[in-house]
Amino acid sequence: MNNQIVPNKVLFLFIILDVALFPVSPIFAFPYSLFANLLIFFHILYRKKLESKPISYYILIVCLLISGWLSVLFKEKTALLKNDVNTLFIDVQREDIKRLLFILFGFIIYESVGYLYRRSRAKLIVSIKWVLYLIIAVFSLLGIIFLNDYLSYYQIKNLFFNSNINLTTNEVLINTGYFERYNFILLDPNNACYFILMVIMFLLEIYSLRKITRVLLWLSAIFALVLTKSVGGGYALIIYIVVKNFRVWRNKVNTKYVISVVFILAFIGVIFWINLLIDNKIIDFFKNTETVQRWSDNSMNSRYERYGQILKSFPPLWGSGYTLIRDGFYINPHSDHLRFLYSYGLVAYISLLFISVKKRYLQMRYSFLIPVVIAFTINSLIDESRFFYLALILLAISKVEINQNTMRLNDE
Secondary structure, three states: OOOOOOOHHHHHHHHHHHHHHHOOOOOOOOOOOHHHHHHHHHHHHHHHOOOOHHHHHHHHHHHHHHHHHHHHHHHHEEEEEOOOOOOEEEEEEHHHHHHHHHHHHHHHHHHHHHHHHHHHHHHHHHHHHHHHHHHHHHHHHHHHHHHHHHHHHHHHHOOOOOOHHHOHHHHHHOOOOOOOOOOOOOOOHHHHHHHHHHHHHHHHEEEOOOHHHHHHHHHHHHHHHHHOOOOOHHHHHHHHHHHHHHHHOOOOHHHHHHHHHHHHHHHHHOOOHHHHHHOOOOHHHHHOHHHHHHHHOOOHHHHHHHHHHHHOOOOOOOOOOOOOOEEEEEOOOOOOOHHHHHHHHHHHHHHHHHOOOOHHHOOOOHHHHHHHHHHHHHHHOOHHHHHHHHHHHHHHHHHHHHHHOOOEEEEO
């Protein structure tokens, strides 16, 4: 913005840090940068700088607003939320309006950060990279604290995590066994893994990094899988590796790539050879770790049962808000596809598909969306505001980079 009091660079970096790491505000647990984003968004509207949108974009917003009105006018006032520790009543209208505002703020943050990035890209290129490094460092540091003393970790997390967001508290998470799986400053360990994998994949694809940096990022990804014991995170990483190598083989394979593959295969071969010499002790060690045990024991059966329960009824044309209620109980669909279908309606879901299913997202620059899509499908993206908003920020940055047809950014 012209004659700005706060430089665009400082404002942009504050928004990223606030969304990803800073404590939330007492107002519906929104990030403090909400106010800055609102000012930027109103500036965009006043200057008529808002980029043109497809009609499905506006239909989706209208459907979301209609769901809020229907919730206030016709929905039950309270519902029972049952978890593994206790049963409590939730204010249905409050939750519906809060989640509606969360999603609408997502549209605002996407527009505002995209606008700031377009105006100050040259000043932000290197700074964004270091902010993302910081996010990975904090994730890993808290993970190390978690491994050593999970109670101290939760005391630190209390400064950042607000039960106003997630309909639960850290005490409930501990009592339900979340002391065995690391969830960063989010609610769900799976989403914590998707969150950090998204950041890592973004760095790997947008920036041209030094070898040592890339190795450290891959080690951070593996560390995240061990900490969170996330099967979905493992799927996301495998899909990313397969897609990346498929695209490499479609293009010209250079000598550097062949040498790297040979080195990795040789290293794996040496490990297996040593394992045979010591009577499979290496393989047995990994098979007996908690992470591998959970991966082998994990089943989607409970989710399939939940999906089947919800799909017994046809989705409404217009939804009536976030909370799904069956027989007086609040139920979590464990899928944002079902959430949009049954909470916001068939029209809203179809509009969302028209907005998000685009051929351009098949580019490797957008591969950081792999864990985002998995979270949206079998967990929840919109339930984790930090994850949701940071995904939109990275999406806005990627869109600017690709629209300008820039080369991958150098590691300076």
